[in-house]
Amino acid sequence: MNIDTEAIRDRCTDPVFDRGQTYRREGRIQQLDRFDDLISAVVSGSNPYDVTIKFGGRSLETQCSCPYDSHGDCKHVVAVLLAIAGDPPKDESERIEAVLGDVSDEELRTFVHEILATHSTVREQFLTQFGDEHKSVEEYRQEIGHLFEQHADPVVFEAIDFSRFFDIAEQYRERDRYLAAATVYRALFEEVDEKFTWIDGAYDHYAQTLQTALDGYIDCVLVTDPTPEDFETYAGVLETRAATESEINNRQFWRALDNLEDRYDQ
Numbered sequence: 001m002n003i004d005t006e007a008i009r010d011r012c013t014d015p016v017f018d019r020g021q022t023y024r025r026e027g028r029i030q031q032l033d034r035f036d037d038l039i040s041a042v043v044s045g046s047n048p049y050d051v052t053i054k055f056g057g058r059s060l061e062t063q064c065s066c067p068y069d070s071h072g073d074c075k076h077v078v079a080v081l082l083a084i085a086g087d088p089p090k091d092e093s094e095r096i097e098a099v100l101g102d103v104s105d106e107e108l109r110t111f112v113h114e115i116l117a118t119h120s121t122v123r124e125q126f127l128t129q130f131g132d133e134h135k136s137v138e139e140y141r142q143e144i145g146h147l148f149e150q151h152a153d154p155v156v157f158e159a160i161d162f163s164r165f166f167d168i169a170e171q172y173r174e175r176d177r178y179l180a181a182a183t184v185y186r187a188l189f190e191e192v193d194e195k196f197t198w199i200d201g202a203y204d205h206y207a208q209t210l211q212t213a214l215d216g217y218i219d220c221v222l223v224t225d226p227t228p229e230d231f232e233t234y235a236g237v238l239e240t241r242a243a244t245e246s247e248i249n250n251r252q253f254w255r256a257l258d259n260l261e262d263r264y265d266q
Helices: 005-009 014-025 074-087 092-102 105-118 120-130 138-153 163-174 178-194 204-223 228-242 250-265
Strands: 030-036 036-043 048-056 058-062
Touching: 005 014, 005 074, 005 138, 014 074, 030 074, 036 074, 036 228, 048 074, 058 074, 092 105, 092 204, 120 163, 138 163, 163 178, 163 204, 178 204, 178 228, 204 250, 228 250
Parallel strands: none
Antiparallel strands: 030 036, 036 048, 048 058
16 A cells, blocks of 8 residues: 555646645544555545545555546545555554454354444445345435435535445446446436436536446446347437437437447447
């Protein structure tokens, strides 16, 4: 887990690097934990933002729940990277592994059951990782719609964090459950499109969310090698959105449909 200041500077713009330095110096990193090669942190900005950083050999994956959409890492990620470079946190995985060796299967099962009973987010991750069923498009859309309702005052000015849904889709893809992942992507682009008239700020964030969900949907549909009949169903989802009375995102959906059809024909 080696990273130096120059490597961090190369990952962001100069103004963002300076702001990251300031954030670290001001003590805005409220929490910083390491588990093996995964760093999780909470950084105080206009809101508390969740930062995750995963080291994998020479690669480095970063994610932040803030609405930053410009080039490179955001100031919250930079602040955490600078903290890691200056004083790497202790790896908690070593202590966990030591304790696990003394825990019986029954004790571990009881502990997991209690955690799943009281933490709905962890329960959802568990079912995504190990379960055979998945939620419907309508169920995911209700959850996404609820996020819009929470942020509407009466319109939505800030970027809503949809990373939980993209993480769920990625977990399904890692298990080769591509149609389950496509369900999540579809719920995202349908509900974001439906609520676009609510949005009065952070337009780039929502346009990018829509495009990322469309790209994920197309990739997952095609990897299943659908029959012509199934393909018509999947393409029909995009055509329905493209033909809606609201013309805000119609062109984006028509382009996605053309992309899907071109790749399928090839």
